Structure formats: C-alpha cells, structure tokens
Amino acid sequence: MSISSQEIIETLGMIHAQNLDIRTVTMGVDLHDCAGEDVTRVARKCYEKVMRMAARLVPTAEDVAQEYGIPIINKRVSVTPIAWVAAACESRDYVPIAMELDRAARELGIDFIGGFSALVQKDMTPAGETLIRCIPRALAQTSRLCSSVNIGTTKAGINMDAVALMGEIIKEAADLTADSGGGACARLVIFCNAVEDNPFMAGAFLGAGEGDGGLSVGISGPGTIRAVVQALGRDLDLQLVAEEIKRVAFKITRAGELVGRKCAARLGVPFNIIDLSLAPTPAPGDSVADILEALGLDKVGCPGTTAALAMLNDAVKRGGAMATSHAGGMSGAFIPVSEDATMSRRAAEGALTIEKLEAMTAVCSVGLDMVIVPGDTTAETLSGIIADEAAIGMINKKTTAVRVIPAPGKIVGDYVNFGGLLGGGPVMPVNTHSCAVFIRRGGRIPAPLQGLSN
Amino acid sequence: MKTKDKPVKVHGNMRILAAHARAVSELQAVKAESRIVIAVIGTDRPGIMAGVTGVLAKVNANILDVSQTTMSDLFTMVMLVDIKGITVPYSKLKAALEAYGRDSGLSIIMQHEEIFRAMHRV
Numbered sequence: 385m386s387i388s389s390q391e392i393i394e395t396l397g398m399i400h401a402q403n404l405d406i407r408t409v410t411m412g413v414d415l416h417d418c419a420g421e422d423v424t425r426v427a428r429k430c431y432e433k434v435m436r437m438a439a440r441l442v443p444t445a446e447d448v449a450q451e452y453g454i455p456i457i458n459k460r461v462s463v464t465p466i467a468w469v470a471a472a473c474e475s476r477d478y479v480p481i482a483m484e485l486d487r488a489a490r491e492l493g494i495d496f497i498g499g500f501s502a503l504v505q506k507d508m509t510p511a512g513e514t515l516i517r518c519i520p521r522a523l524a525q526t527s528r529l530c531s532s533v534n535i536g537t538t539k540a541g542i543n544m545d546a547v548a549l550m551g552e553i554i555k556e557a558a559d560l561t562a563d564s565g566g567g568a569c570a571r572l573v574i575f576c577n578a579v580e581d582n583p584f585m586a587g588a589f590l591g592a593g594e595g596d597g598g599l600s601v602g603i604s605g606p607g608t609i610r611a612v613v614q615a616l617g618r619d620l621d622l623q624l625v626a627e628e629i630k631r632v633a634f635k636i637t638r639a640g641e642l643v644g645r646k647c648a649a650r651l652g653v654p655f656n657i658i659d660l661s662l663a664p665t666p667a668p669g670d671s672v673a674d675i676l677e678a679l680g681l682d683k684v685g686c687p688g689t690t691a692a693l694a695m696l697n698d699a700v701k702r703g704g705a706m707a708t709s710h711a712g713g714m715s716g717a718f719i720p721v722s723e724d725a726t727m728s729r730r731a732a733e734g735a736l737t738i739e740k741l742e743a744m745t746a747v748c749s750v751g752l753d754m755v756i757v758p759g760d761t762t763a764e765t766l767s768g769i770i771a772d773e774a775a776i777g778m779i780n781k782k783t784t785a786v787r788v789i790p791a792p793g794k795i796v797g798d799y800v801n802f803g804g805l806l807g808g809g810p811v812m813p814v815n816t817h818s819c820a821v822f823i824r825r826g827g828r829i830p831a832p833l834q835g836l837s838n
Numbered sequence: 839m840k841t842k843d844k845p846v847k848v849h850g851n852m853r854i855l856a857a858h859a860r861a862v863s864e865l866q867a868v869k870a871e872s873r874i875v876i877a878v879i880g881t882d883r884p885g886i887m888a889g890v891t892g893v894l895a896k897v898n899a900n901i902l903d904v905s906q907t908t909m910s911d912l913f914t915m916v917m918l919v920d921i922k923g924i925t926v927p928y929s930k931l932k933a934a935l936e937a938y939g940r941d942s943g944l945s946i947i948m949q950h951e952e953i954f955r956a957m958h959r960v
Contacts, residue, residue, distance in 0.1 A: 388958075389916075391954055391957070391958040392875060392877075392916065392954055393852050394957075394958075395949070395953060395954050395957055395958070396852070396877055396947060396949065397852050398957075399949070399953075400947060401852070447929075450929060450932075451928055451929065451932075451950065452949070452950055452953060453947070453948070453949050453953075454953075634957075635957040635958070638956040638957045639953060639956060639957050641956070642952060642953060642956040706960070
C-alpha cells in the first residue's frame, strides 16, 4: 500500500506545524485488593501498588513520544473509587489514603492521580458519605489528587441528598484553599452518568469491570481542527464542513491509537480505550472556542453557539468512531472555561454566560467545567447548578458534570489564575435568586422513563 | 560543518515538499514497521545530499527512495528509508540527523512510516 505525497505532507503538517499531540495516557490501577480494616495499612498498600504498576509509565511514554514525534503531554493514573476501597476501614478518616496516593503521584512524576471518588447516584453508603466529607481536607492537603462524585444516572435518578451535600463540600474545599483562589475545587468533579473509563482529569476513576493496569489514551487536537476549518473558508456549507472535521478527527484518532498501543505494548499492559475528546489548553491556538468562531460566530456565547458545538461534537465522534473500535471515555468536545483562552476571554467580555454554557452542555461531552463564580455564592445555589446539570444528563442519557469554583473573596469582574493547564478565568455572574427550599427538600428525583429501556 | 544560517521552518514550506514527495510513495516488500520517512528543508548549498546520506550510511540504513528539488535557494527532500538493519538505536539516529540539521542550517524531520499509514488508510 502506498502513501501519497499529499498524505505525507498533511501528516507532517499536523505534527510539526499544528501541534497535534496526545493529551494524556492514563493507566488504570485497581485497588480493591488493597482493602482492609486499618486505614494506614490500606493507604500504604495503595501507594505500593500504584508505584509498582505505574513505575515505567512516564519513561515509556516519553520514549514513545520521542520516537513517533507526537508529544504525550500528560501521564496519569486513575484508581478504583476510594469509597469502595476504604469501605472496610474502621476509621472514618480516609485522608491518609489521599495523602499516599498523592505521594505516589509525585514520586512517579505523573501530573494527576484520579479516583478519590464515590458513586452515590441512588443512595449513599456510610463509606460513600465518609469519603465525600473527607474531600475538602483531602484536596487541601494534596496537590495532584483528583476527586469525583457521581450523584445521578438515567437509570437511578438524581440523589438530591448528595446534591445538597456536594454544594456544601464545594464551599468547604474552596474555603480551605482560599489562598489559591479555591484551587481545590479545580480537582473536584460532580457527575451525572459518570463514565468508568475516562482518562481525563479531574473526573477519572477506574470503574468496576475495567480490569487492572490497562492503558487508555486521551487525544486532543483543537489546533488541527481549527486549521482545517479556517482553510475551508467562510462559504462552505455545514455538511461539507462537518465532513472535513470528521476526516481530521479520524486521522487524529488513528495517530493517538497507534501511539497508545505502542505504549501499552511496551508496558506489557492491555490497551483499554481511546477517548476522542477535543480538549483545549490555555496555550494559544489550542482552543475549542476558536473552532466555533472559525465556523462563523463572532464571539462564542452568541446565538448559534449551541448548534455549532453540536455539529462539531458529532463530527469528532463520527471520525473517531470510524478510526477505532475501542472508543470510550467522554469522547466529544470539552468546554472548560478557564482552560480555553478564548472561552475565558469571551466570558470576561460578557459574551458567554453560565446560562449559555448550560445549554452547550446538552450537546457536548462534559458539563459546566472550570467555571469560576463569586465567592459568596451559597451552597444551595451551587447545589442548584449541580441539579440542573444532572437533570440535563439524566434526561438526555449523557454524561454531564460540574466543576465549579466559588473563589473566596472574589466578585464578578475579578480574574482568578490557577496556572498551568488549569488556566485562568473571570468570575462569572450567577443568578442569585434562591433555590434553598427546593434543595433542602432532599430525597430523590426519580429515574425518568428514558431509564426504563429494557 | 557549521553555518550561520538559521534552520528553515517547516511550516511555510509544506507545499514545496508536496511538489515532489510523490516519488517516494510507491514502495513494496519491506515491512512497514522498519520504514521511516525523512524530510529535509533548508537553504541550498553543496553537500546536503551527501551529508544526509552519509549519516544514514554510517548506521547501515537502507535508502529506498529519494525525491528532491531545489527551487531558487530552497532545498527540499523526502526520503523513504529502511532502518531494519541499523547499527544504532532509533533515538541515536534521530539525534544524529537532528544534530547534522542544526549544524547545517536544515530542518530534518524523521517519522515512522506507520504513522502515515495509520492516519491515511481506513
């Protein structure tokens, strides 16, 4: 089979001129076998297992990236939700486990370790509630640990007791890390319909049935897609634009899968999935919002934004699905406000509002992500935001999530910078009318008819 | 041999590479895993071809096909090379080519052929 000159050029262009990269390789480590009654011993066993299994992750990924000329930006580990691992512990304090996981992450040289998590979509177990109440301290005392809580699914409904609790937990985590603008909240995701094989942070955890030690890949490439859209000009009809996006997504996914499989083979572990998500970074040219504006929107957040994003999200999924039979994770377009320089700018300009972001979450793969709100936003309002996102996910049978940061002491007009991949963004206005009575009712929003699919 | 020229950036010269890369696309027989594509761009001067092929010959790499053009001052070349029998690790060859490129004011890109196949075949 021959490769044409055009294909050579296109590939070299994507890799060397358009910054095609693989956003993450993430190894899943099952920690069920570390369970026990003594939390200190459990923590130690978790540390030792993660260290043992991921020992070669970073050097192997760097070798493969060098060889194939495609950078692998992050190396990460996701673990079994700690609420399951710690369930037999006599102690009601799981922070020692958090500390040991964080230590393993630092010693391995990985940038995040995800899985300080609980799945409580129908009801909380004692261990689930314990884990949740430990989250603020666990995040405040660590730098690389990520946490997530699943509070609803299409089949279970929405656990409104957990939703109410999570509003308070977010506030507590923000207050404990006020000096970093509430930075702990950037490592906490509240999900509806969480996926169990997500390689991206902060929502990664290794679900049940996912095996042990498998390697997943999260691709990226907003710059590549934007370049393609821009090259198509302003007049091409949307069907043809979608087709071109689909083709590029195919190529990006193939490159990602090749590199991911090489990494897995060299590590001697199974290849798990490839997550075909367009994930932006704050770097110039790496913005998903830029793609939407290249499609013909003056400023992201204006009318047409939701439609454009729906088209983009679907085109990416189609191309990716053709490229691989191992698609998984979130697989779509991400819209984290502080991590996308253009998104952040449009929010600061007032062109992009939280209400518009909420609409956008109905058609793309994550939810209200890296949204900074005023420090005096109440816990009940945060819970209302979570409940709204969960409802969108539950009814539409998709994953939605909330990663929101109530920056202590900050008001609309302020800017908070988290640095690195977390970027920075403006404090966005939130509707301050109260939903406290609604939230305090608690209980469960029952599973919708969409859940009765048998 | 050192030169004061700065390496020519790849980005602006993709079209020129395309004009002649056609020639390297018809190759058979050798397993894809051991084949690499090398692209060279830079200001033309005597000895580039000899220099690059010299680096490859030294490690026992087998050049399967070459296509090159000089337009005005700009030299561009794409090669398909089999590295099955090379006497050094892949990373050493890559480093050697990149070092030669830096010393000569050239951009030299080395890429596994596998990537091209994976991205462009359904």
